[in-house]
Amino acid sequence: MFDLAASYEMFLGILGVLPETLLIAITILVLSTLLGVVLALIQQYKIPVLVQLTKLFKLFLRGTPMVVFLYLMYYALPAIGQFIVTLLGIDYNMNNMSPLVILIVTVSLTLSAFQSEIIRGSFLAVDPGQIEAAQSLGYSFSQTFTRIVAPQAFVHAIPDFANSFTVAIKATSLGFLITVIDIFAQAKIMAAQNFRFVEAFMMVALIYWGIGILITKFSDRYENDVRIK
Amino acid sequence: MKKKSILVAASVLGLSLLTACNSTDNKSQAESTGDSGVRTIKVATGHTSKPLSWVDENDEVTGYEPELIKELDKVLEDYEFELFGVEDSAGETGVATGKYDMLAGGLGFTEERAEQYIIPSESSGRALIKIYVAEDSGIEGIQDLVGKKISPLSPAGATYKTVKDWEEENPEFKLEYDLADVGIPIADRLKEVATGKYDALFYPSSYGQIEIIEDQKLPVVGLDPVKIIPTFFMIHKSEENEELKQAIDEGLKELAEAGVLSELSTEFYAEDVFQYD
Numbered sequence: 255m256f257d258l259a260a261s262y263e264m265f266l267g268i269l270g271v272l273p274e275t276l277l278i279a280i281t282i283l284v285l286s287t288l289l290g291v292v293l294a295l296i297q298q299y300k301i302p303v304l305v306q307l308t309k310l311f312k313l314f315l316r317g318t319p320m321v322v323f324l325y326l327m328y329y330a331l332p333a334i335g336q337f338i339v340t341l342l343g344i345d346y347n348m349n350n351m352s353p354l355v356i357l358i359v360t361v362s363l364t365l366s367a368f369q370s371e372i373i374r375g376s377f378l379a380v381d382p383g384q385i386e387a388a389q390s391l392g393y394s395f396s397q398t399f400t401r402i403v404a405p406q407a408f409v410h411a412i413p414d415f416a417n418s419f420t421v422a423i424k425a426t427s428l429g430f431l432i433t434v435i436d437i438f439a440q441a442k443i444m445a446a447q448n449f450r451f452v453e454a455f456m457m458v459a460l461i462y463w464g465i466g467i468l469i470t471k472f473s474d475r476y477e478n479d480v481r482i483k
Numbered sequence: 484m485k486k487k488s489i490l491v492a493a494s495v496l497g498l499s500l501l502t503a504c505n506s507t508d509n510k511s512q513a514e515s516t517g518d519s520g521v522r523t524i525k526v527a528t529g530h531t532s533k534p535l536s537w538v539d540e541n542d543e544v545t546g547y548e549p550e551l552i553k554e555l556d557k558v559l560e561d562y563e564f565e566l567f568g569v570e571d572s573a574g575e576t577g578v579a580t581g582k583y584d585m586l587a588g589g590l591g592f593t594e595e596r597a598e599q600y601i602i603p604s605e606s607s608g609r610a611l612i613k614i615y616v617a618e619d620s621g622i623e624g625i626q627d628l629v630g631k632k633i634s635p636l637s638p639a640g641a642t643y644k645t646v647k648d649w650e651e652e653n654p655e656f657k658l659e660y661d662l663a664d665v666g667i668p669i670a671d672r673l674k675e676v677a678t679g680k681y682d683a684l685f686y687p688s689s690y691g692q693i694e695i696i697e698d699q700k701l702p703v704v705g706l707d708p709v710k711i712i713p714t715f716f717m718i719h720k721s722e723e724n725e726e727l728k729q730a731i732d733e734g735l736k737e738l739a740e741a742g743v744l745s746e747l748s749t750e751f752y753a754e755d756v757f758q759y760d
Binding site: 328431447 | 575640643663678679
């Protein structure tokens with residue numbers, strides 16, 4: 255019942271949308287990391303009011319399954335957007351909001367909660383002696399942060415960032431609910447044409463494994479290169 | 484000590500999971516070759532496709548297809564049917580691999596399915612693909628949809644195929660639509676038509692649209708079916724299931740003649756889907 259020729263064809267077909275999937279995942283990773291840094295800094299320096307808001311935001315995001323959040327955003331995001339453009343006096347129908355935007359915003363927000371924890375952890379992992387040494391040498395606050403803390407924290411965060419990247423890749427598969435086509439959606443579309451679901455799912459699993467292995471290998475090697483031995 | 488007991492607990496759990504996977508397979512084989520003469524058939528059906536098939540508040544599988552299976556159970560003495568509410572693609576995969584013996588998902592006949600499954604000769608129902616439009620849209624048929632916004636289609640299922648076939652037969656009309664997974668509820672899809680986000684929605688009529696439109700007072704109408712598709716149960720391909728196919732055929736014939744199919748249709752779909760034949 256396993257058709258090799260059909261599988262091969264599917265493998266190629268699914269591979270065709272891989273670049274787009276990776277691009278979406280990279281966008282999500284970058285956006286969630288940026289937001290994560292902001293959240294981590296707020297918590298690190300205990301900025302009043304914002305720190306309570308951040309905690310609430312993270313509590314909400316970490317407790318909401320991504321698919322539930324995506325449903326909510328599918329209805330809420332165009333409505334929020336409409337509210338904002340109406341306030342600004344712009345005549346634009348938010349019903350036309352791209353589903354890709356909705357997907358990227360949803361996953362980036364969710365992932366940012368996790369990213370901020372990773373970033374906070376890696377900041378804390380930097381030896382306090384390093385900061386004291388920098389201060390004794392007359393480094394300013396921003397110099398200490400950009401030249402001493404951030405580069406070392408980044409090395410600590412690499413393996414977790416690689417994890418987050420795989421999470422982002424897998425999360426894009428939820429986008430098919432709202433018409434975004436990633437590798438898993440492509441597998442479903444191809445399977446629906448000849449009803450070979452087992453082959454399609456096997457092939458897409460192979461591709462997920464391949465990407466997972468590549469990301470792990472790459473991040474391991476990169477971490478080894480930049481870590482001071 | 485504590486570590487040891489955790490290890491033991493974990494391995495027991497792991498083993499029981501492994502044997503659970505195996506035992507279900509063994510059980511169905513044992514039952515199917517049992518001497519009692521009554522064979523238990525595992526039937527997969529949708530779990531959220533009201534009124535086609537869904538799991539109700541008492542965890543019971545019900546709907547047009549499950550109730551039809553229950554009627555078959557009464558008519559066919561040599562068989563007992565056990566229903567499982569599962570995700571659509573899990574059902575199709577499960578029947579292909581033999582995890583389930585039969586799938587009651589309101590599926591139409593295709594060459595590809597005929598290759599993968601045994602398909603009974605008697606159909607179990609009708610899938611009507613209808614176009615839902617706003618009352619004042621002036622859209623009367625599929626040819627009026629050129630240049631209109633069409634609600635996303637699911638690649639699985641007969642709707643997409645119907646639209647694609649129509650496009651192939653009528654290349655002078657070009658329709659524009661996106662593909663999307665099943666997931667956004669039909670009630671919301673209908674609302675999107677009512678609010679004008681989309682101009683038209685292609686959908687099988689078997690998802691309780693008549694009830695939803697009445698309940699929520701949506702200014703949406705369903706046009707006459709663009710396609711009438713007889714639906715069939717899908718049976719796992721194996722030698723012993725040839726007998727099951729014949730039994731199903733006889734049972735369905737009997738129920739159709741007695742008017743049970745039309746009754747179930749009126750009960751669950753608020754219309755007799757056989758009237759368009």
